[in-house]
Amino acid sequence: MTTLEKMARLAVLSRFDSVGPPSGQKIDPAKVSALGRGTRYDLCTSSSTKRRVEGTNGIGDLMRGGLCHTFTGSGRCVSLFKTLYTNACPYDCGYCFNATCSKKSTGIFSYSPQELARITVGLYRTNRIEGLFLSSGIGKGExxxxxxxxxxxxxxxxxxHFxxxxxxxxxPGSSKEHVREAMEHSDRVSVNLEAPSRSQLAELCPSKNYERDILARQRYVRDLSEKVDLPAGQTTQMVVGAAEESDREIFERLLLEYGVMKLRRVYFSAFSPVPGTVFEDREREQSWxxxxxxxxxxxLRVYGLEEKEILAAFDDDGFLRDRDPKVAIAQNTLDSPIDPNSASFDELIRVPGIGPKSARRIALRRKDKRIERMRDLAALGVVVRRAGPFLKIDGKVGTTLDRWI
Incomplete structure (x- = not known):
């Protein structure tokens, strides 16, 4: 992992760049550090792309699984050069350190296109990054x-030739032509929702218009995707817990983002108060x-469960509890323990502790040999501690402790 401090030192020494800076040009390490820190709350967990590199004339490469193969303990990608283009922004987002209403402890910085491109290539050539995640404040104008x-x-x-x-x-507010040009040169684009509804975004950032600035841009990307190849698709992000939204409201927006806007992924970021912002005194949201x-x-996205099934995981107030939602769903949908020797694939993946891979392994195993004990399932990747209460083998159930309470 390359830290921002290391990037700053490399920048001031010009050691990130195989050819060095142009004559007389200096790169400010404070700029590299400030613009890198400014995007720390933007998520880029997955960068999988279907694009393939052909020929040997360019630099950089794309692995089958994508470029994000180095992660932090929380699962967030660290292999991209993740930076703002500028930290100047006229918006008044109460949670954002880059907002015009925040008390910045750093100065206002901006790159030029030539400078940022050269830094990115230099960091790649010294094997410190494998790609670019570029966000920005609005600057002088979108x-x-x-x-x-x-x-x-x-x-x-x-x-x-990167x-x-x-x-x-x-x-937010970018023209359709700019959206098209961005898509033509990128693997993935995104515009952040921040909140599940117009009224909740107005609480977080009164100067943003939910429909005009955000949703309209998502529709641009969706519609242009029919003509412009966007290998890794469109994503978005929501702040969780800053606008008193319920988990049910977030889930309903999730359904629209996948079903209507055709997004590839939706990311979530638990609200954390940042010193110097309008929301600095608000309570931190629980990470769970x-x-x-x-x-x-x-x-919803991988297991393919139906909306009505997933709703069983929410309480009467529309919130999830701090427990695996799949347990609540299984308790609501399974009338009795199922036999892995006869259950269908759809039945198996609804059992806590059994995922798509282990469900397929069970189906392959029982073609040749019956499953006779729980340890047979453990060998196939099943988390038997979680799955046991919902399974029976040869009529025997592992445990019945408060299975459907």
Whole structure:
């Protein structure tokens, strides 16, 4: 992992760049550090892309599983150069350190397209990064800043022949033409929702218009995707716990994002008060809530569970509890323990402790040999401690302790 402090030292020494800076040009390490820190709450957990690199004329590469193969303990990607283009922003988002209403302890910094492209290539060539995650404040205006961000990526692709992964943030209010150009040079684009509804976004950031600035841009990406290839698709992000939204409200927005907007992923970030912001005195959201929302997202997106099934995981107030939502769903949908020797694939994946891979392994195993004990399931990847109460083998149930209470 390359820390921001290391990047700053490399920048001031020009050691990140194989050719060095142009004559007389200095790169401010404070700029590298400040703009890197400014995007620390943007998530880029997955950068999987279907694009393939052909030929040997370019630099950078794309692995089958994507470029994000180095992660923090929380599962967040650290293999991209993750930075703002500028930390100047006229918006008044109460949770954001870069907002015009925040008490910045650092100065206002901006890159030029040539400078940022050269830094990115230099960091790649010294094997410190494998791609670029580029976000930004609005700067002087969304059109001017978006043009410069696009020019940065164009320089990487055309002038530096960079074939590595690029995730480019679409600024709220960007024109449709800018969205199209961003898509043409990137693997993935995103515009952050921040909240599940218009009224909740107004509480977080009164100067943003939910429909005009955010949803309209998501529709641009969706519609343009029919003509412009976007290998890693469109994503978004929501702040959890800053606007008193319920988990049910987030889930309902999730359904719209996947079903209507055709997004590839939705990310969640538990609210954490940042000193110097309007919301600095608000209570921090529990991290488990973010984790439970990711589990619900996984059940919907990967397991293919129906909306009505997943709703069983929410309480009467529309919130998830700090327990595996799949347990609540299983208690609500399974009338009795199931036999892994005869259960269908759809039945198996609804059992806590059994995922798609282990369900397929069970189906393959029982073609040749019956499953006779729980340890047979453990050998197939089943978490038997969690699955046991919902299974029976040869009529025998492992435990019946409060299975459906």
């Amino acid at each position: 059109d001017e800043t978006m043009e410069e961000m696009i020019e940065t990526v164009r320089l990487l692709r055309v002038s530096h 074939d590595g992964y690029v995730h480019l943030k679409i600024l 809530r973010e984790h439970r929302l990711y589990q619900v997202d996984w059940l």
